[in-house]
Amino acid sequence: MEAIEALSDANAIILLMDLGSAVLSAQTAVELLSTDLAAKTYFCAAPIVEGAIAITVAASSKINISIDTLLSDAENSLIAKQAQLGDLTIHSNIAPLCVDNINTQNIDIKNSVNYLWVVRNINGLHARPAAKIAAVLTPFDAQLILEKGSQQVNPKNMNQIALLQIRQGDQINLIASGNQSEEAINAFKILAANNFGESLDNSTTLFYGQKAIEPIVSGLSFQWTRSKPSSISTIVDQQSKLAKQQLTTALTRVSHNLNLIAQHAKKMYGTSIAEIFHGHIALLSDEEIIQQLNQYIEQHQANAYTAIDKVFADISAQYRQINDNYLQARYLDIDDLRRQLLLSLTGQKTQFPPFEHPTLLISDTLYPSEIIQLACSNIIGIALSDSSPYAHTAIIAQKMGIPILVNLGDKILSIQNNRQLIINLQKLSLSIRS
Numbered sequence: 001m002e003a004i005e006a007l008s009d010a011n012a013i014i015l016l017m018d019l020g021s022a023v024l025s026a027q028t029a030v031e032l033l034s035t036d037l038a039a040k041t042y043f044c045a046a047p048i049v050e051g052a053i054a055i056t057v058a059a060s061s062k063i064n065i066s067i068d069t070l071l072s073d074a075e076n077s078l079i080a081k082q083a084q085l086g087d088l089t090i091h092s093n094i095a096p097l098c099v100d101n102i103n104t105q106n107i108d109i110k111n112s113v114n115y116l117w118v119v120r121n122i123n124g125l126h127a128r129p130a131a132k133i134a135a136v137l138t139p140f141d142a143q144l145i146l147e148k149g150s151q152q153v154n155p156k157n158m159n160q161i162a163l164l165q166i167r168q169g170d171q172i173n174l175i176a177s178g179n180q181s182e183e184a185i186n187a188f189k190i191l192a193a194n195n196f197g198e199s200l201d202n203s204t205t206l207f208y209g210q211k212a213i214e215p216i217v218s219g220l221s222f223q224w225t226r227s228k229p230s231s232i233s234t235i236v237d238q239q240s241k242l243a244k245q246q247l248t249t250a251l252t253r254v255s256h257n258l259n260l261i262a263q264h265a266k267k268m269y270g271t272s273i274a275e276i277f278h279g280h281i282a283l284l285s286d287e288e289i290i291q292q293l294n295q296y297i298e299q300h301q302a303n304a305y306t307a308i309d310k311v312f313a314d315i316s317a318q319y320r321q322i323n324d325n326y327l328q329a330r331y332l333d334i335d336d337l338r339r340q341l342l343l344s345l346t347g348q349k350t351q352f353p354p355f356e357h358p359t360l361l362i363s364d365t366l367y368p369s370e371i372i373q374l375a376c377s378n379i380i381g382i383a384l385s386d387s388s389p390y391a392h393t394a395i396i397a398q399k400m401g402i403p404i405l406v407n408l409g410d411k412i413l414s415i416q417n418n419r420q421l422i423i424n425l426q427k428l429s430l431s432i433r434s
Contacts (some may be wrong), residue, residue, distance in 0.1 A: 001029035013041045016048045046074035079159045107143050112177040117192045129196035130161035142178035217381045219358035221419040229342035243297045246304035250344040269399040276392045312338035329388035336367035360421045368392045381423040383430050
C-alpha cells in the first residue's frame with residue numbers, strides 16, 4: 001500500500017504480482033486505498049520479468065499509450081519466450097498474435113512505403129533487438145507491418161516480433177503508411193544498419209582431434225520396474241473442499257522437493273540442469289493447470305488423486321501429438337510430475353536398490369526426477385525400451401556422464417538380471433555377452 005501511495009501522482013499504476021499470497025496482499029492493499037487512488041491501480045497477471053520489460057518498452061515511447069494496450073502487451077509478453085523455445089502449443093490460451101490477428105485494413109498499401117532488410121544478427125531478432133525495434137517505432141504516428149514471408153505482425157509490439165522467429169539470413173519487410181511513415185522507415189533503416197544494437201563478432205577458434213577410446217561400457221544387467229502409486233481407494237475424500245486441500249498440499253510438497261532437487265542439480269551439474277526442475281516447478285504453479293484440476297474436482301465430484309491422474313494424462317497426450325520431436329518429448333516431464341503428485345498423495349517414494357557392482361540399468365523409461373537419484377551410484381549405463389533421445393532424462397544422463405540408449409523395444413525388458421551387457425554408443429547397440 002505504501003508503494004502504491006508513493007506513486008499517487010502517476011496517471012496509472014500497474015501491479016505485477018507473484019502467485020498466491022502476493023495476489024492476496026495486492027488485493028488487500030488496494031482495498032485499503034482511497035477511492036481515487038484505487039481507481040487508477042490495475043492488477044496485471046503478466047509474468048513479472050517479461051511483463052515489466054514489455055510495459056517499460058511501450059510506456060517509454062513519446063506518444064500516449066492506453067492502459068489497455070500496456071496491460072495487453074504485458075499479459076502477452078510470455079509469448080516472446082515461448083516462440084523462441086518453440087513452446088506455443090500447450091500452456092498458452094492466448095491466441096497467437098501472428099497473421100490473422102493483425103489489422104491490415106489500417107494500412108494504406110497504395111500510399112505506403114517499405115524497406116527490405118536481410119537480417120545479419122547471429123542469433124536472429126530475439127528479445128533484445130525486438131525490444132529495440134518496438135521502442136524505436138512506437139512513437140511514430142504511422143500504421144506499420146513487419147513481414148517475414150507470408151507472416152505479418154505489428155512491429156510496435158516486441159512479443160509479436162518474436163513470433164516471427166526471425167533467424168540470421170531471413171529477409172524482413174517493414175511496411176508503413178500514415179503521417180510519419182517516412183520517419184518510421186528511416187528510423188528502422190538506421191537501427192537495421194546498426195544490426196539492431198548488436199555486435200556481429202562471433203569469432204571462434206576450433207581444434208580437431210581423434211577419439212582416444214571407443215564409447216563402450218559393460219556391466220551386469222538390472223531390470224528396474226517402478227512401483228505403482230497406491231489404489232485410488234486409499235485417497236478417500238471426494239468432498240470438493242477437502243479434495244482441493246489435498247491437491248494444494250500435494251502441489252506444495254512436490255514443488256518443495258523439486259526445489260531441493262534443483263539446488264542439488266545446480267551444485268552437481270550446473271544451471272542448465274537445474275533449470276529443468278525449475279521448469280517443472282513452474283508447471284505446477286501454472287494457473288491454467290491448477291484451474292483445470294479444481295474444475296475437474298468440482299464437475300466430477302472427484303478426489304485429488306483422480307483429478308491429477310486425469311488432467312495430467314490429458315496434457316501428456318497433447319504433447320504426444322506434437323510433430324516436433326523436441327516438444328513431443330516433454331510428455332515425459334508431464335508424466336514425471338503426474339507420478340510425483342500421486343506418490344505424494346499416497347505417501348510413497350521412488351526408490352532404487354543399492355548397486356554394489358557396475359550395473360547397466362534396464363527399464364521402460366526413466367523420468368528426470370528419477371535419474372537424478374542415480375548420482376554417485378554404480379550405474380554405468382542405461383538402456384530404455386521407450387523414452388526419447390530429446391527427453392530431459394537423456395540430457396541429464398549426458399551431464400552425469402552415463403551412456404544411455406532409448407527406444408530399444410520391449411524385448412530388452414525380458415533380459416534377466418546379472419547378465420553381462422555391453423552398450424556401444426558408436427553403433428547405438430546393446431548386446432548380451434555370452
